Amino acid sequence: SQQGEEDPQALSIQEGENATMNCSYKTSINNLQWYRQNSGRGLVHLILIRSNEREKHSGRLRVTLDTSKKSSSLLITASRAADTASYFCALMTTDSWGKLQFGAGTQVVVTP
């Protein structure tokens, strides 16, 4: 079952704009991870944020985590056409034994 809920389901932006997507969850987590999937391909890990962390950066990516609100956000700054993909949050819950539970994903389209 999906434990993470993402919004929006789809996002269409112009190159250079920022893209923000959110992930909400209901359980206790050890960490929350964000992945990217190009159409018809496997997933690529982007960022892992631990439950005791509030913000992490990686290049043009910024992830926040608010455990009191049980939510996380992924921000892509200065988007490029190559950022077009589906983005998934994945929860490693405290009782998951190493398994990840994926959200429904946000489909991002960046037009030149």
Next chain:
Amino acid sequence: GAVVSQHPSRVICKSGTSVKIECRSLDFQATTMFWYRQFPKQSLMLMATSNEGSKATYEQGVEKDKFLINHASLTLSTLTVTSAHPEDSSFYICSAGDGKGPQHFGDGTRLSIL
């Protein structure tokens, strides 16, 4: 970074055929691998956790006799879809991880049963 290779990338076969999908960790030892199924425009659904040297752990609702998993070495896990039928058509993805950090994914296998 860690690399996971999945083969084949695409399979088209007749109903009733059994299909084997391989998942290899190329540059690290994977004691645990995961098998997912993904329907078009949907999220990943965990099917089973593959443990090296022991039986796989299947998620609720996944038929273990239908989806046979073997993890005989630290670098190879296989998923065999037995007597496949059109409803088994899907995108199957494997991953490997240490159970604490990120998982490393293969490129997936598109299975089409005619």
